[in-house]
Amino acid sequence: MKPILTHSSLTPIPAPWLARSSLEVAPDLVGCTLVRQFDSGLALHGLIVETEAYTPGDPACHAYRNRTARNAVMFGSAGMAYVYLIYGMYHCLNVVTDSDGVPSAVLIRALQLDTVPDWIDDRQATKPHRVAAGPGKLCRALKIDLSLTAQPFGVNEPLWLAHRSSAFQQAIDQAEIRLVQTTRIGLTQGADLPWRWYIQNNPAVSKKMIE
Template sequence: MSILNREFYKKNTLDVAKNLLGCKIFRKINNEILSGTIVETEAYMQDDPACHAFNGYTQRSATLFKQAGIAYVYLIYGMYYCLNFVTEAEGTAGAVLIRALNMPNANGPGKLCRELKIDKSLNEADVTNKKSGLWVEKGITVPPENIVTTTRIGIKKAADYPWRFYIKDNKFVSKL
């Protein structure tokens, strides 16, 4: 029962992406609580051609510049939602994309949002308390040797940046 506080997110995006591995996401819907361990993340930063905020401040990317510890949810390809957690200080763009959870049918950004019933109404939701129905708690600690660093998936720009992290030998990680 230790919810990750705002200080956890208000750090270097790459560090937050690694620290989030092994943490548990909780989603409360009506009286049901869904949860899953984060097994795969990707980092997106301000000086990153693939980041939505790279080309300046727009309506969609505005969330990335807000305070750390809130959710950034957007629709991709008109069919799938992606869940991010905003990082860095207010005014600096940065976010961590959650790519996979340690639960069935959640091995991909779009699939996990479908499983957790995440949609745009959760955009900018505060993840540091339970009121929003979406929060993260400290989970297992992943030793550095079990964190694998590779290039990101599904993007065309800056695809060679080694900013994707996942837990070694985890079968729920999207794509091998």
């Protein structure tokens, strides 16, 4: 395990905080921390550096058409994990948002990890801040798969979320850290909607981008 950065006290995010429009929650989750806890007692922390919002009426949302076995959790109450398999080989993690009955979620697209897990191969580990730089990569790094879908975020669960540190919030308030809002990645529908947010100049965002 190679340390990348340290973190101070973490305050858990309660489900009601997530029971808002995904368009509000997505930017608010940037700068928060995702914690992955294993049965072994090992815990990994990742600073959320990039998110995307998916809403009802959004053609890119998996819940756009009908309620199915896969997307059912998005119709439920906020604070649950929605995990799905993409392109047959990667998993993606979402936080379910908004009121019960309103299908919406926030996709976690990139994390800055506090440590590089042992199971990451040496080649990848040479660039520590790229290990979780993408929705598929972060699920691989944190061993997130379909077994975690429809599970609640919580301090006694495999996954939980913590609020921004006061230092991060201050940096946002003083514009030392800036959020960029732009279009989402990899979509054929709803590609023009500016519903992605990321930390400007952060080395762990999912792709190299200008401005």
